[in-house]
Each structure stands twice: as C-alpha cells, then as structure tokens.
Amino acid sequence: MKKNVRSRAAYVQPAIVYILLAIGVIIVVVPLMWAAAASFTPNHKVFEYAYPFSWRALFPVDFTMEAYDNLFERGFGRAVGNTFFLAIATVIIGGAANALAGFAFGRFEFRGKQFLFLSVIMLTFMVPVDLTAIPRYILVNNFGWINTWQGLLVPGLANSLVIFLFRQFFAEIPQELIDAARVDGASWLRVLVSIILPISKPVLVAAGLLMFISQWNSFFWPLLIAPRQEMRVVQVEISLAIGQYGTTWNELLAGSMIAAIVPILLVMPFQRYYVQAITGTGLE
C-alpha cells in the first residue's frame, strides 16, 4: 500500500514538474519568437498576426531582411564595432585597475582600508546615474573629452561589483601560497603575475563578463558624451528606431536581436566561472 502511493507520486510529480516547466518555457519563448519573427517582417506587417494573436505571429511568414539591411546601411555595423572595441578596452584597462585595487583591499592591511572600501562601494549606489551625470559631464567637458573615446571609456572603468568580486576572491587565497613566494624574495607585482593570476581564472572571467556586458548595454552616457554619428554605440543606434512620432518596429527588434546575441555567446560558455568567482569556490 505504502509502496503504491509512493510510486504513484513518483509518476505524478514529474508530470507536474514538466507541465510547469513547459508553461515557463512558453512564457519566455513566445515573446522572444514574436520579436525574432517580427525582425524578419516588413515594418507595416509587424503586428498583422499579433492583433488578433495567431500562431503566424511567431514565424516570419512574410520573410524579409529589410530591417537588417536598413540597420546596416545606417551604420549599425560601425556601432557594433565601436561597442566591441569599447567593451574590450574596458575589460582590459578596467579589469587591471579593479584587480589591483581588489588585491590591495583583500590582502593588505593599511590605515583607512575599511573606510576607503566602504566609500568606494557605497558611492556607486548614489542614484540616479542621470543626476550624477551633470557633475560628471562638467568634469569630462573640462578635460575636453566630449566626442572622444576616452570620454566614452573612462567612466565605465570603475565598477564596484567587480572590485567587490576581486576582493572576495583574493581574500580567500591561502596565505602560504603568497608567503612561500615572498620568502623567496619575489616582489608583490611578481607574486601577482606568477602566483595569483594563474589561479584567478574564474574571477577574471566573471569580472570581464560583467564589465563587458555593462559596457555593451550602456546607453545614456554614450548618448550624452558622444553625439557624433561615427562614435555611436549599439544601444544608442537601436534607440534611434524609436522616433518621436512612430517606431520602426522591425529595425528596433532586429537591432535588439544582434545586441542580444553577443552577450549570450559570451556568457554561455563561461557561466561556471561566474558562479565560482562569486562563491569563491574557484580554488579546489
């Protein structure tokens, strides 16, 4: 009797589970399919099958590359290149600066450390970005950095979450590893390069992804600081499809599709490191 109940539960449970999973997937997938299909549809037909809703809305029945062609004609390729360049530069320069600081916060004892760390983290949560944008714009303008790459790049370099990650990770490295090298007379920089770096893959990947994605998705600052057409970034280029008196839907969605693919391709293979870095279990 008892066994019977159990085995029935064993059948019912997975069934419920799979139904729930399926519902979840539908809720996620339907809007995505519509968006993807619409990006391959002529603009005036984007809503044809969506109102009233029919299955045709989920497939590009009136297939055209018009939206993608228009986008790239307008210079979307350049925007992708710009953003890619910016994001990579952010990862390299910002990664180095944040890692060094994270190391100092995680491994050194010095006066004012706690205060400094807390203020670095806290000040970043000063919202909104738009409000601090005016004083920041004034600074950047004083440097003569309007419409320049450094103006676009520099504000994205300091990232509290990344410093936080580095600090956590470095703090967990066993002291003996470092001591051994120090006793051998290695300089700190040498310790960092030859001992710490090789075991820091998870945190480096995770920090790199975070910085890459946040630069890839940045919108307001680039819009503000570099209005020139040849310096536009992806999100700004996409937003241009939303006009004051009407939206070019298929271009908006086509741009979003391309903008989404890049982070997905990057995140999927590296997701494991991401978690390792956050949980600090990267040193098994």
Next chain:
Amino acid sequence: MAVLRKKKPTTVIEKFNDESWRRKFLSNVLIPWLFIAPLLIIHLYVVAIPAVQGIYMSLTDWKGVGMNVNFVGLENYRELFFEDQTFGKALNNNIIWMIFFLTVPFILALFCATMLSQVRRGGMLYRSILFIPYVLASVVTATIWKNLLNPQRGIGAAIDNILGLEDVFGIAYLGRTESALMSIAFIDNWQFWGFLMILFLAAMQSIPPVLYDAAKIDGANRWQEFRHVTLPGIRPILVFMFMMVAIFSFLAFDYIFLLTQGGPGGASEVIATQLYKNAFFRFQAGYGAAQGVVISIFAGFIILIFVTVKRRGWDI
C-alpha cells in the same frame, strides 16, 4: 640649534636605512596605495566627486540647470519625511517590489535550476533560451510586453477568444491601480529570473555528486535532498544574490518608467521615479538628490545587515 637642525634629517635617513622600518613602510603604506592608485584616480573623478556633489546638492535648492544654488541645510530631508505624502506610498511600493523580487524569481529560478540540473540532453539549449531575456535591452522588453498585455490585441484577448470569454483575461493590466505594479514586476522578472537560474544551476553543478549519493543512501526524498544538499551547496551565491536583489529593489526604475511612469494615479510610483520627475520635470533637483541619498542609505543599510549576518557565522 645647529645641532638640532642637523639631527632631524638624520633621523629620517636613519629610519630609512633601518631595513625593518623601510619594509613596514613599503608593505603597509606605499605598496597598498600604489595598487589602489589607478582605480582611485578613476573612481575619484567619475564616481566620488559627482556623488559627493550629489550629496551636497541634496542640501541645496538646486534646480538641475546651472550651478547657482542656495544652501538650505536639511530642509529637503525634512520635507521628504514629514511633508511629502507621496513619498510614503512610493517607499511602500519599493518594499512590495522587494518582497516580490526576493521571492518570485528566487523560487522560479531554484525550481527550474533543480529541474534542469537533472536534464542531460539539450540542457544548454534550455538554458540559453531562458537566459536570452536577460540580455535584451529594457526598452525592447518593455515594448514587447506592452503589446502582449494590450487588452484588445494582446495575449489575454487571444486566450479569451479561444475560451469564448469576454474581458476575463483581456484586461488592461497596466491601466488598473490594483494590478499595475505587479504587472511591471512580472515583466521585469520575466527578464531577470533567467540570470538567477543560470547562476544557481552553475552552483548546483559544482556540488559534488557524492553528497547526493550519500543522501539517497540515507533514504532522503527529493525535498530533503534539496533542503540538506542543494541549498547548503548553493548558499553563498544565494545569499549574495539576495543582497544584490534587495539593493536593486530600491533602485527600481527603468521598467516602471517605460511602462507606466508611476501611474495610474501613482499606483506604481517608486522612489526612483519620483526622484526622476522631481529632478527633471519639476526643477527640484536638490530635492531629488536628497531622495537619491536616502536610497543609497537604504542600500548601505542592506549591506550592513548582510555583513552583520556574515560576521555572526554565515558565509556570504
């Protein structure tokens, strides 16, 4: 005099010649600051100075255009806490928002991650699909869902159509005071939870399978397995994301602004949307800055809670 004068520099030189002192100076002062310097310079310019300026502005009647301001002390804060009746409502909405995001996405993500961790084939595909929303720009997600939730032409209307009903599912979710905030939270969550799931899933996969085998031998059922093996195994990331989500709940802005701008009738107003309107439509940027400071105090408070909990013996 002459002797004294001569003595001072020699002390420093002596000190500097003293190896142990030099070492101490190097490792306790110079080296750490050298490591921090590059970041500090950047941070100072792009974060700290603007933020401190923001704090100062919260003590003024700054209008948001130009830099001629009058110092008003804590007047903005007094008004915020004692006079502004809409602030309480906005804060309340932030708390509802936080409760929603500390439960719904976590339950969904834990559930799906647990399921998917057992799927052998096609797991990567599922994951990728469930993750896509996270990397869509919020403008795009908002416009897609605005259309899907449209009462006459959206999904609700389609369901009504199939079931032969009228105006049951096809209602203006975003246009009703009782459902606006939750609808926005649903949409934001639609975008966000996949990210949580990916994190949990990766964490679950790093739990040694031996632990599950041991649990099975002890006769644990699925729930017990989850409770005693999975949950402790992913606790660090769980707690960390709890903290981050709690903080971001006070920063909630973009979806609300894109979908209802706080309406109808303030039903979905949160602190950040109020702040935005104060700073940029009402020319009360100083007042808005005060709201910004209040938000960051909340954020600091949340961090403090987690740090304290951690000191008490939890891992973060």
Next chain:
Amino acid sequence: MKSIKILFAIAVLVMALAPVGAQDVTTVSMWFSEGSTLDCWGPIMLEFNDIDPSIQLEIVPQADTWNVTRTAVAGGGGPDIVRTPGPSFVYEMAQAGLILPMDTFAESMGWGDFFFDWALDLGLVDGQLYSLSDELETLLLYYNVDVFEANGWTPPDTMDELNALSEEVAAAGYVVFSHGNASWRPSNEWFVGEYMTQIASPQNVYKALTGQIPWTDESMVEAMEVLDAHMQAGWYGGGIDLYFTNDGATRRAMFADGTAAMNIEGSWAIRGLGEYFGESGQDWDWVPVPSHDGTDYFTIGMGNTSSINANSPHPEAAAQFLTWYFSPATQGKMLTDCRKGPAPVTISEEVMGELDPRIARVYADLSDASANDRYGYTTWTFWPPKSDVYIYEEVERVWTGEITVMDYLEGLNELFAEELAAGDIPPIPSR
C-alpha cells in the same frame, strides 16, 4: 642660410594661417530627434546652407534629445541652437545663464517684423528675449465624418450638445473619444486645460493664472467635475483602464477605422491623421472644442522653443540661422511640405491657399480668435513647471477615485500659490 630661414618662417606663417582659412566656415549645430519628422524637416532646414557658404547648419540626430540637451547644456556643452519643450524650461535655463538674451539680434535682424507681438513676449524672461516660440498648437475636436454621416449626427457647438451626443455615441457602441495616454502620460493635461478653458472660460483661467481667483473657484470645480464624469463614463478610450493603456498608434487607428467617433487633440495630430485615414479610406474633419456658452475658444500652445546656447562660440551665426528658420517663407514651406505646426509668424495668404482647407482653417480661426479675445491657454505653455507636472500627474488620482476634485484643486492651488509667489510663472499675455 638666411634665405632658408626666411623660407622656413614663411612656411610657418602659411601653416599658421591655414587653419584660419579653414575657420572661415562657421558651423551652427542643432540636435534633433531622428525619425519621420527629421526626414521631412531636415532637407528643408539644410537649404539654409546654400545661402551663405561661410555659415553651415549641422543637424545631429539624437535619441532622447531633450534629456541629453539639458544635461549637456548644464554641463557647459551642447549644440549652438538649444531647443526646449516650453517656456518654463527656457525660464530656468535663462535664470541659470545657460542661454543668451537675444534682444540685439531681434532688433538688428528684424524679428519683430514677422513674429506676432504676443509671440515674442512669450520668450521674455525678466524683460529680455531668451527664446523664440515654435510649432503653434491648439486643441480641436476631431470627428470621423463617415461615422457621423452613417448615424446622422452633427458636430456639437456647446458642451451640453457634446454631452448629449456622447451619450448617443456610447449607446451606439462606439468609443466616444479615441484616447489613451500610454505613449505620452502628460496628455492628461490636454483635457484639464481644455475643460477649464471651455467650461470655466478663458477669462477665469487668466484670472487664476494671475492669482486673482483661486483654482478652487466654483467654475474650475465644475470643469473638473465634468471631465471626471466623462472619464468615469468611459468615454475616453472606452474605459478608464483602457485610457491608461491605449498608445498613440492604437488611438489613431481606432479613430481612423471608425471604432471611435471623436478625438480631442492638438493640431499636431493632423500630421498623423492623413496616414491613418488614408489606410482606412474614411474621412475626418474638426470643429472647435465646444464651450459652455457656444463661443469658439481656442487654447494657444507652443510645441517647442529655440534659444542660443551661452557656450556657443558664434551666437551671431546661430541668430542668422534662426532668422532664416523662423522667416515666414521657411515656416510656410515646412507647413505645406511637412504639415509642421508653424511658428507664430505671419504666413502669406498664398501659402495658406495651397494647404488642405481643414489645416488652413485651423490657423485662420486661431489668428481670428487671438485677435478677438477668444484665445485660451494650454497648461504646458503657460503654467509654471511644478503646477504643470501636478496637473497631469495628480489628475489620475481623481480619475482612479483616490482623491476628490476638490482635493485635487486645493493641492493645485497651494502649489500654484508657491510658484506665483516665487515668480516662476511664464509670461502670460494680458487680455
């Protein structure tokens, strides 16, 4: 040796002079949101560049234009020509010294010759001219001619007629006013301003704006009660919740395909109506928004203003562009080619004759109304900023039943009194 030195010196001189030669071209920059508007306006505006090769206009397409402009200008940058959404923004920017007074240009370039007098006054801050108003607007009652003919209805002349007609329209299964604020939340204020004007009369609005009567005056209460009743009856958009979710495309479509019978909206709507009605094959026309006593009142509003950035290195060139842009010839061309709401300047009869008579009638009636004391005020042009935000934000709480009309007007009165006392009121042409 000496000659080489001289040659070198000449070379240096030439090099030093070369950039001066290049600088002979002055570039006047202007930021503009991309899209169909720019597609039509852009080429016309760039015709300016053919006049004088030494002054060239550069149009930089910008998303989120106003936000970016405001931040950039406040931060010491931004375009030469600063466009703002209305006089209250001009007021704040002028106070902060971010834009230049233009009185000398107005005089030397003769702006007074083609601008209406009251229109130039709109740009005054503390007695100096800081902005030029653009895109003259007024609210109209549009109706779907096919729907009206099919049901034998005639457009209403008075508020009572409008009420009676609306009952009938709703009973016949039509949406009364094709509306919704999902694309532009502040559109709430169109109706608040319009009902105050038509029901409480422009004279009373003027008195309230100048502090002679409070906003809680009986006539204002009545106006807001009527508006609330119309909202509660579901006449706007087909239901109050639908009003909050219908976006721009939806409401245009439902008006054009005959789902809705009428629409109260600004004259800017004409730009989009052609396209939607072209698709549906139906027809539209307009009448003045009915008033209490049947007088044809027209509210006046401005869609945009133009100023010169205080950081502009060449304000003179910017002023030259403005002179050309606001000239009746340019404005007339943009009106006929793009249906752009013209700046408040005298546009020739000839140009008006080329227009769709329905459009020509808007501007003819409007200038007639302003000459005969039948003009009113739109909230976004004449109300101070905090009161204006209050008007469109808080009125939703009346419509959702959270507060009463009296609560709403008391709040407005209090806020308005503060702004009036602080002198933050845009210039209001006296009647």
